[in-house]
Amino acid sequence: MTEALPAHPADGYRLNQGPLLPCVGLGVFQVEPGATTQRAVRSALDAGYRHIDTARLYANEEDVGAAVRASGLPRDEVFVTTKLWHTDHGAEAARAAFRASLGRMRLGYVDLYLIHWPTAPSPEVRADSWRALERLKAEGQCRAIGVSNYTVRHLEELRGSSEVIPAVNQVEMHPFVYDPELVDYCTRRGIRIEAYSPLTRGRRLDHPLLARIGAAHGRSPAQVLLRWGLQHGFVVLPRSVREERIRENVRLFDFALAAEEMEALDGLRGGDRVTQIDPRSIP
Numbered sequence: 001m002t003e004a005l006p007a008h009p010a011d012g013y014r015l016n017q018g019p020l021l022p023c024v025g026l027g028v029f030q031v032e033p034g035a036t037t038q039r040a041v042r043s044a045l046d047a048g049y050r051h052i053d054t055a056r057l058y059a060n061e062e063d064v065g066a067a068v069r070a071s072g073l074p075r076d077e078v079f080v081t082t083k084l085w086h087t088d089h090g091a092e093a094a095r096a097a098f099r100a101s102l103g104r105m106r107l108g109y110v111d112l113y114l115i116h117w118p119t120a121p122s123p124e125v126r127a128d129s130w131r132a133l134e135r136l137k138a139e140g141q142c143r144a145i146g147v148s149n150y151t152v153r154h155l156e157e158l159r160g161s162s163e164v165i166p167a168v169n170q171v172e173m174h175p176f177v178y179d180p181e182l183v184d185y186c187t188r189r190g191i192r193i194e195a196y197s198p199l200t201r202g203r204r205l206d207h208p209l210l211a212r213i214g215a216a217h218g219r220s221p222a223q224v225l226l227r228w229g230l231q232h233g234f235v236v237l238p239r240s241v242r243e244e245r246i247r248e249n250v251r252l253f254d255f256a257l258a259a260e261e262m263e264a265l266d267g268l269r270g271g272d273r274v275t276q277i278d279p280r281s282i283p
Contacts, residue, residue: 003233009250010050010077012235015167016190017137017144019111022079023230024250025051027196027237033060036241041067043243045078047250053170053196053237055083055116056101065105080107083116083148084133089125094132102141110142114170118147118154118282126154127161134164146170148196149279152185159189170194171279173234174225176204176271183232195234199225199249201274209264217255220248227252228265 006012006023013021026044031037037060041052045067054064061082068078082105088097102110113133120126133145146168147158155169169186173179173195186193199205199222210221217224222238222245229236230252238249257265 005230005233006253008253009048012051013192013233015144015192016165017167019079019143019167021112021144021168021192021235022049022051023235024049024226024252025053025079025081025194025235025237026246027053027239028060028064029055029058029196029239031058031060031239031241033058033063037063038067038070040241040246042071043246044250045071045073047243047247049246049250050077051079051081051235053081053194055114056085056088056097057083057116061101061104062106065107068105068107075108079111080105081112081114082110083114084129086117086119089115089120089129091128091132094129095136098132098136098141109140112144112146112168113137113142114146114148114168115150117149117277118151118279123157126157130158130162130164134162144168146191148194149275149277149282151279151282152182154279154282155185155189155191165189166191168192168194168235170196170237172197172273172275173229174198174200174204175228175265175268176200177273178266178269187233193232193234194237195229196237197274198229198234198236199238203274204271207268209268213257213261213265216261217257219255222249223252224257224265227255227257228262231257231262
């Protein structure tokens with residue numbers, strides 16, 4: 001049976017560990033801490049987003065938490081993700097880092113906690129970090145656990161040391177960096193792909209194919225990229241601090257790309273990453 005596509009931004013996918021992950025989230029990477037982050041999160045929640053993605057690295061966890069609390073929305077209606085930075089790998093270090101993130105956000109629990117990068121002193125330390133996340137989930141401090149920037153090789157390594165399958169693999173994913181092998185691997189094992197930098201950080205929005213498809217639907221190149229991700233079954237995490245862009249990035253549910261348009265976009269793969277680090281280079 002073909003998986004039904006979400007019908008609105010708060011709709012999404014039931015993760016292999018139970019929670020429902022909304023299909024569109026606001027990413028706050030490189031969003032200035034303080035009032036800028038809080039305004040962006042409030043704008044997103046007002047526009048219908050119910051998913052906010054932050055990380056210890058971003059230095060704005062506290063502001064994400066403050067904005068969610070100030071929204072007046074019930075805590076269980078907003079899905080919040082944060083991440084373990086690579087300097088905090090290891091059993092005890094990972095637990096301490098999680099407690100610090102939770103303390104900064106003051107939200108009671110984390111919906112999804114991810115290992116941000118597989119960068120670690122050794123595979124054994126990487127495995128220790130994952131076991132720490134397993135324990136946090138078992139204790140009810142986070143509802144689901146997953147990984148970010150993991151290749152098939154890293155996922156296979158994890159499969160060899162744990163029976164707990166990651167709920168999510170958050171990776172750079174857009175038509176220019178589309179990895180069918182990784183997508184197929186995650187799909188077969190029930191790991192949901194989250195696409196970060198789905199708008200190529202603005203670097204490829206002027207591509208003529210995006211303009212042509214957008215014109216056919218009366219949509220922007222950004223909306224074409226995000227709709228492409230949704231139709232592949234990815235959770236997309238666009239970033240913006242401008243209210244009009246935040247609203248534009250969630251108007252994705254009243255048009256659809258044709259099969260030939262999806263195929264043409266898929267054919268763009270092979271381009272440069274916008275992420276400085278290629279996960280394939282991490283041992």
